[in-house]
Amino acid sequence: MDKKAVIISDKIGIGISACCMGSPVRYNAKGWDTLSSLGREKNDFKWCPVCPECMAGLGVPRDPIHLSGGDGSKVWTGEVEVKNRKGHKVTEDVIFGAESCMETLKRAGITAFVYMDGSPSCGVYRTSMKDQKRGNPPGVFGALLLENEFFLIPAADLQSPLKWWDWRRRLLAFYWFKHRSLENKADLYSAWYVLKFLCQELNDPWARDMGRKLASLDSHVEKVFIEEFRKGIMELLRKPSTTRRITGSLWKHYSHYRKIKGKTVDGINSPEFKRNITSIAKELVLLERSAIDDEILFGTSPVLYRERHRLPSEKEGMEEGHETV
Ligand code: SF4
Structure with a gap:
């Protein structure tokens, strides 16, 4: 994969x-x-x-x-x-x-x-x-x-930093997924690997069901299933999350980041810590930046944007590379 x-x-x-x-x-x-x-x-x-x-x-x-x-x-x-x-x-x-x-x-x-x-x-x-x-x-x-x-x-x-953050991360994922070719089982698995954490946050029962369906796929995948997969994910990505689910995901993926990278990011707080939505949005952006700098997948915000001139390579379009957690 x-x-x-x-x-x-x-x-x-x-x-x-x-x-x-x-x-x-x-x-x-x-x-x-x-x-x-x-x-x-x-x-x-x-x-x-x-x-x-x-x-x-x-x-x-x-x-x-x-x-x-x-x-x-x-x-x-x-x-x-x-x-x-x-x-x-x-x-x-x-x-x-x-x-x-x-x-x-x-x-x-x-x-x-x-x-x-x-x-x-x-x-x-x-x-x-x-x-x-x-x-x-x-x-x-x-x-x-x-x-x-x-x-x-x-x-x-x-006008709301947290709502905009939620729209932006889902838009980037939507855009990436919409332009992705899905022809076979390997294509479905690699797309699911990138998007499954976000899908779980947005609709856990749907994501679990889809995970089970993917796990039981034959080597030949019917077109009708590929369509169901694409349509289902795109519908999911159009719907907003909630502050509670976002802060839960932030902490879950930050904990994973600390484990994998063995380092902390100053300014990220646990879900119990009371702060306003502007602070939560800032923490999410901090983790997104760390995900780019440390070349890991931040499952809550799996598709990230970086201006072309700031990318390490000059390749065209969507860049994929590096380690994933
Ligand atoms: S039609 Fe749409 S863009 Fe034009 S003024 Fe009304 S809301 Fe704005």
Whole structure:
């Protein structure tokens, strides 16, 4: 089995609701720079802002729109209309805008998206903000993002260091896994070796079941099982973890790190130690850095990013190498 740590040097492309990247494109000509909370880390990614309502030609400023009688997925089946505040139908325009944005993202090879919660266009899981009901989730573009199986990150979570850390590590794992060829038993085993600890943290019963299935595989693996494996892991990686599970994993893997490397990392605390989520996120980043420097796999965050110019070799794309714990 290929027991190697995974380091990505690709700049991953992420689509984003343009108003969340500071563009003043909302109906009231406002926007927020939600990426500023990422600091320099925002340069680790290639951002692709799109605004479905602007692409619909609705203009800025404009009357706010709402879904009349159902969610955005029903707009695509013709069961629901989109109307503006004056009651005018803008359904066709909004569909055009959503399709244009999707085409842009696909042309750019993008499969992750930071969305604006609460929007009848970009919203995905929740469409009420500040007690103002705005139809049902998802929005019109949100429905398209779900249908195309995007990795979906709510913009509000960028403000929390721990939530962002959780989204980022799962995104890196998702990206790596999505581009990985799975043809035979050896491919499945080596991918599982990298991702199993994270899968266990996200859904232990599912991961145990998958572990058992993998252990009983014949040398010939059916395509249907490979599909189940890929789909199951990608679905799992899209779902957030919890603070309790993350701190538990941090300690478990740190204990393993100390055993393997025989050294400690200053600043990492046990799960019982009371600290805020910002401190926990810092500890996780410390262990990620140690995993890169010491060339080991940190199972909680199994796929790591390092800029190409900082890699020891100049190889292209995803780097795999070195020792694994
Ligand atoms: S359509 Fe999307 S990107 Fe445009 S203003 Fe609304 S939430 Fe923002």
